[in-house]
Amino acid sequence: QPQEIIPGAKKELTVLLQEDTKALQEVVVVGYTKQRKETMVGSVATITTKDLTQSPTANINNALAGRLPGLVVNQYAGGEPGVDQSELFIRGKATYGNQSAIVIVDGIERDMSYLAPDEIETFTILKDASATAAYGIRGANGVIVITTKRGKAAEKATVNLKASIGINQPIGFPEYLGSADYATLYNEARLNDAKMTGADVSSLNLFSQQAIDNFRRAKGDNSDGLGYDWDYYDFAFKPGMQEDVSLSIRGGTDKVRYYVLANYFSQGGNYKYSDAGEYDSQTRFTRYNFRSNIDININRYLSTRLDLGARITDRNAPGTTAGRLMTICATQPPYLPILVEENSHPQNEEYIQQNSRGMLYGDNIYRYNILGELSRTGYLNEKNTYLNGSFAMNLDMGFLTKGLKAEIMFSYDASEGRWINRKLDTYKDGYREYPKYATFMPIEGSDAYMEGGHYTGAYKTGNKYDIDQTIGNGFSHNASDGRTYIQARVDYNRVFKDRHEVTAMLLANRGNRTVNNELAYHSQGITGRFAYYYNQKYLMEFNCGYNGSENFAPGKRYGFFPAGSIGWVISEEPFMKKASWIDFLKVRASYGLVGSDDLAQAGGSYYLYIDKLTDNKLDQIKWTFGESMNHTLGGPEIAYYANLDAVWEKAKKFDIGVDMTLFDHWNITIDYFYDKRYDIFMERQSWPNSLGYGKAKPWGNVGKMDNKG
Numbered sequence: 042q043p044q045e046i047i048p049g050a051k052k053e054l055t056v057l058l059q060e061d062t063k064a065l066q067e068v069v070v071v072g073y074t075k076q077r078k079e080t081m082v083g084s085v086a087t088i089t090t091k092d093l094t095q096s097p098t099a100n101i102n103n104a105l106a107g108r109l110p111g112l113v114v115n116q117y118a119g120g121e122p123g124v125d126q127s128e129l130f131i132r133g134k135a136t137y138g139n140q141s142a143i144v145i146v147d148g149i150e151r152d153m154s155y156l157a158p159d160e161i162e163t164f165t166i167l168k169d170a171s172a173t174a175a176y177g178i179r180g181a182n183g184v185i186v187i188t189t190k191r192g193k194a195a196e197k198a199t200v201n202l203k204a205s206i207g208i209n210q211p212i213g214f215p216e217y218l219g220s221a222d223y224a225t226l227y228n229e230a231r232l233n234d235a236k237m238t239g240a241d242v243s244s245l246n247l248f249s250q251q252a253i254d255n256f257r258r259a260k261g262d263n264s265d266g267l268g269y270d271w272d273y274y275d276f277a278f279k280p281g282m283q284e285d286v287s288l289s290i291r292g293g294t295d296k297v298r299y300y301v302l303a304n305y306f307s308q309g310g311n312y313k314y315s316d317a318g319e320y321d322s323q324t325r326f327t328r329y330n331f332r333s334n335i336d337i338n339i340n341r342y343l344s345t346r347l348d349l350g351a352r353i354t355d356r357n358a359p360g361t362t363a364g365r366l367m368t369i370c371a372t373q374p375p376y377l378p379i380l381v382e383e384n385s386h387p388q389n390e391e392y393i394q395q396n397s398r399g400m401l402y403g404d405n406i407y408r409y410n411i412l413g414e415l416s417r418t419g420y421l422n423e424k425n426t427y428l429n430g431s432f433a434m435n436l437d438m439g440f441l442t443k444g445l446k447a448e449i450m451f452s453y454d455a456s457e458g459r460w461i462n463r464k465l466d467t468y469k470d471g472y473r474e475y476p477k478y479a480t481f482m483p484i485e486g487s488d489a490y491m492e493g494g495h496y497t498g499a500y501k502t503g504n505k506y507d508i509d510q511t512i513g514n515g516f517s518h519n520a521s522d523g524r525t526y527i528q529a530r531v532d533y534n535r536v537f538k539d540r541h542e543v544t545a546m547l548l549a550n551r552g553n554r555t556v557n558n559e560l561a562y563h564s565q566g567i568t569g570r571f572a573y574y575y576n577q578k579y580l581m582e583f584n585c586g587y588n589g590s591e592n593f594a595p596g597k598r599y600g601f602f603p604a605g606s607i608g609w610v611i612s613e614e615p616f617m618k619k620a621s622w623i624d625f626l627k628v629r630a631s632y633g634l635v636g637s638d639d640l641a642q643a644g645g646s647y648y649l650y651i652d653k654l655t656d657n658k659l660d661q662i663k664w665t666f667g668e669s670m671n672h673t674l675g676g677p678e679i680a681y682y683a684n685l686d687a688v689w690e691k692a693k694k695f696d697i698g699v700d701m702t703l704f705d706h707w708n709i710t711i712d713y714f715y716d717k718r719y720d721i722f723m724e725r726q727s728w729p730n731s732l733g734y735g736k737a738k739p740w741g742n743v744g745k746m747d748n749k750g
Contacts, residue, residue, distance in 0.1 A: 070165055070188050072175045073148070073530065073548055073568060080542075080572075082580050082608035082629040083172030084696050084712050086110050087165040090190070093158040097207055097285060099308050099326055101156050102127040110710060111168050120211070121363050122281070122308040122326035123356030123423070126154050131166055131183025135718050135748035136690060139639040142166070142183040143176065147348055149452045149526055150179075150552070151429060153187055155352050157304040157330040159203065159287045162190045169696035169714065170633025174604035175548075175568045177586025181637035181692040181718070189350070191334045192291055192298030203287045210280040210311060220270040220376040221256035224248035224491075248491050255493045256376065268493025269378050273370035276379070277411055281309035281325075289332075296338050304330035312366075315359060317416040318398070320463070320512075322359035329353040342437045350429040360418030360464025360512070369411045376490055378402045379412050381481050381500060388484075388499035395508045396479060403480025403503030404487050408473065410480055417478040419465045419512035425458035425519060444535035454524040462515035470505070477510040479503075526552045544572040562647075563591050564638075580608035580629070590638040594650035594685045604633020604694075612701075625702040632696075636689040640722040649722075649740075653681035682739050690742070693717045716748040 068075055069087050086109040096104035103125060106114040113130040134140045144153045165186040167173045173180030218226070228247045235242050252268065259267035289302040310324030331351040338344045380399040383389070392400060401410040401417075431452035438445040465477050480503030483489035489496055530548035537543070551565040566588030573581045582605065589599040608629035611617055617626065640649070655678045666672050698712040721744025728738045 070163060070186050071172055072145075072167060072184065072186065074532070074544075074546060074570065079610065079625065079627070080574050080577055080580055080608075082582050082606040083167065083631060084111075084169035084629075084698055084714070085165060085167055085172055086112070086710070087163055089163055090158060090161050093161055093164060097205060097283065098125075099123070099283075099306060099328060100126050100154055101158060101161070102129055102154060104158065105129065105164070109164075109166055111712070112166050119363070121324045121358060122310055123324075123354065123358070129185065131168055131185075132714060132716070132750065133748055135182070135692065135716050135746055136637070137721050137723055137744050137746070138690065139637070140182055142185050143179050144185045144187065146187045146429070147189055147431065148450065148528070149429075149431060149454070151454060152427070152456075153185065155328055155330075155354055155427075156187070156189075157287065157302070157306070157328075157332075159289060159304060160189050160302050160330060160332045160350075162188045168712075169606075169631045170604035170635055170692075170694035171582060171584055171606035171631035171696070173635050173694075174584040174602050174633045175570065175586055176635070177566055177568070177588035177602040178564075178590055178600055178636045178638045178689050179588070180586070180602070180635040181690060189332060189334060189348070190289075190291065190300045190302070192293040192300045192336060194295050194298055195292050198290055198292030201287075201289045201291070203285070205285045207283045207285075208280045209283050209308060211278060214274040214278070215371070217272070217371075217375070219256065219272075220259070220268060220374075221253050223375055224253045224256060246488055246491070252492045259493070263378065263382070263493070263495070266493070266495050269376050269490065271373075271375045271377075271379065273373055273375070273411055277313055277366060277370060277415060278311050279313050281311045283308050293336070298336045300332070300334045302330065302332040304328075306330075312359065312415055314412055314415045317412070320420055322357075322416065322418070322420040324358045325356070327355040342440065344435045344437075346433050346435075348429075348431045350427075352425075352427040354423075354425045356423045358421045358423075359415065360420055361414040365409060366411070366414055369407075369409055369414065373407055373411065376493075377407065377487060378490065379410065381483075382496055384495070384497050386497065386499050392481060392500060392507060400481045400500070401478060402482060403476075404482045405473070405503070406487075408475050408480070408504065410476070410478070413476060413478045413480070417465065417509055418476070419463045421464055422461040423458060423519075425456065427454075427456045429454045442533075442535075444533055446532045448528075448530050448532075450526075450528045452524075452526045454526075455522065457521040458519035460515070460517045460519065462517065463512050465510060465512045468505075475504040477506060479506045479508050520556050522554070522556050524552065524554045526550065540576040542572075542574040542577070544570070544574075546570040565589050576613070578610045578613040580606075580610070582606045584633070586635075588636075588638075590689065592638055592640065592647065592649050593687055593689070597650075597686065597688055600636055600689060602634050602636055604631060604635070606631035606633075622704055623701065624705050625700070627700045628698070629700070630695075630697040632694070634691060634693055636691050638689040640687075640690065649687040650683050650685050652679055652683045654678070655680050679737050681737055684740055686742075687722060687740070688720060688742055690718060690722060691720050693719075714748075714750060718744075718746045718748065720744075721746065 069078055069085060071085055088108050092108055093104050098104050105112060111132050113133055114127045116127040119125050129142060130140055131142045143150055146153055167184040173184050176184055231245050231247060235245060255267040256270055259265060259270045261270040263269050284307045287304040291300045293299050306328040308326045312323060315321060315323035333349045336346045379402060381402050383393050401413045403410050431450060433448055433450035436447045438447060467474050467476055481500040482503045483496055484499045484501045528550040533545040535543055548568040554562040566586055569585045571583045585603040587601050608627055610627045612623055612626040694716050696712060696714045701709045720742035722740060722742055723744045724740050725738050
């Protein structure tokens with residue numbers, strides 16, 4: 042930042058340079074290039090690590106809600122530690138197929154879910170065709186671009202230690218009526234039903250007024266003999282502890298710059314009684330992040346960089362599901378017990394001896410027990426490891442012509458994981474599903490609890506077990522995923538006569554991905570960019586991608602995706618100089634074509650031009666034939682019919698926008714966009730059976746959708 046220093050009588054002055062954060066934000070990573078904010082003509086939004094670290098969350102996706110215009114963040118399911126990832130959509134959902142944006146981390150397509158916020162420098166979303174055309178066949182759903190922190194030349198290294206501790210808890214639970222109000226409304230409902238059907242009211246089994254009055258005065262756990270009055274949410278849930286510790290070192294010289302980071306994050310669970318059994322089934326999530334980014338200037342023309350990143354995640358969870366726990370809390374009547382009371386009835390003696398941790402309540406309607414689900418369903422443990430590495434060499438070819446540079450980059454990413462499955466399964470009896478832990482109920486049924494008090498009679502089992510069954514001991518591997526990527530590019534940037542700026546880029550890449558023992562997945566393409574800015578006032582860009590995908594038949598694998606954009610920085614015009622309150626004003630427009638090859642895999646078929654057959658299980662698949670259709674023969678069945686004309690989805694994107702800065706503080710961006718998606722790959726719903734296609738209907742590029750806002 043500019044500083045004014047008065048020398049006075051001193052012969053030596055110590056000047057501490059202040060970082061101009063506003064100037065730093067003027068350079069934005071847009072796809073494969075960096076652009077100055079004032080000359081960008083694409084629709085782009087960006088935030089820095091300062092914004093991300095404000096939300097202490099395990100998953101970076103959850104910290105993005107409300108941070109960027111055009112980014113929709115939804116958490117439809119989950120919420121437990123380690124399974125709380127939000128879905129990200131750029132400008133909503135514009136297709137029936139895969140709607141997720143691709144994520145680029147340091148120039149390479151990678152998963153961003155469990156990056157540590159402290160290792161991220163900038164987070165940018167690319168929204169219109171001008172910004173995403175460079176990704177061609179992958180850019181229709183928008184692009185998320187993340188850059189990690191790098192070293193800076195400094196006299197001394199900067200060491201940053203951050204430690205935080207907090208509490209996580211559910212936002213809120215519904216408040217249900219207690220036993221007294223439940224009983225009152227139960228009686229009212231039964232009486233109304235009797236009036237409607239003409240049934241004898243005197244034959245109804247209702248809660249007595251004395252029982253209702255006792256429920257109102259009850260403590261809740263029946264220790265006072267007045268009956269049970271449970272708040273199941275309060276019984277099952279509690280706040281959890283959360284820790285986040287990060288240590289980073291940043292520094293370097295003019296020759297070598299480095300940034301290294303180690304991060305530890307731990308998130309405790311929100312379930313009570315998870316340690317009431319023979320094992321700890323508490324939900325918890327632990328994450329370790331490591332980052333090392335090194336830049337080296339070998340000489341005046343040649344430089345290199347090496348980026349290494351690693352993550353380890355460890356998640357523990359009970360054998361039950363959050364959905365089942367929430368269902369029990371929302372549907373179990375509050376007047377029923379959780380643990381049935383032990384009494385001196387001789388018929389119960391064996392049950393009591395066999396169930397030293399208590400006898401769980403359960404019947405044919407309320408088959409699952411909240412305490413049983415928390416402490417007796419076993420546990421699951423998942424551990425995953427991720428390794429990301431990339432190496433790049435840069436050559437400044439200014440000795441040929443000013444502004445010419447070249448780069449070649451290679452990356453290798455690998456991930457794998459394993460599951461330990463020691464959970465207690467369920468079993469089915471007809472259409473009903475029961476747990477494998479033992480449950481008990483009064484021999485005369487659950488109506489015994491309608492009057493409150495202490496039950497002194499005999500019990501019977503609520504399912505077929507009178508003792509908890511043994512948990513399993515399963516082990517499995519997650520998919521082993523390996524990716525290699527190579528990229529070569531040439532960049533040109535030069536300003537002529539202080540007002541004519543010309544920028545160009547030509548880039549070629551190829552990626553390979555191998556999952557377990559499957560055939561490798563391949564992709565490759567060429568990207569081009571040309572931009573001309575006159576006096577940083579009149580702006581013009583052309584971006585294109587020529588990409589190929591092996592999903593499609595030979596002759597249909599490559600596509601060309603162009604996009605053009607223009608802009609006018611009105612604030613640079615002489616007639617705007619009098620409007621001192623307008624610091625910056627720019628209008629821009631773009632139009633282009635982008636695509637998506639991440640199509641629905643019909644019948645599990647990745648290669649859409651090849652028929653997909655089911656397994657030849659002759660005992661399951663039967664063909665019927667004969668004059669009376671009384672003959673059957675087993676054989677394979679087609680799950681997907683090949684489509685030799687299948688191609689990628691396409692999106693024509695139009696965008697017009699205004700960027701302005703007022704009074705040196707207010708940044709305002711307004712965009713109108715219209716996306717026309719077509720050739721969406723989907724199953725044909727109306728298809729006559731007389732054509733002989735059987736169960737599998739043909740798929741094709743028949744879907745259309747418009748998205749605007």
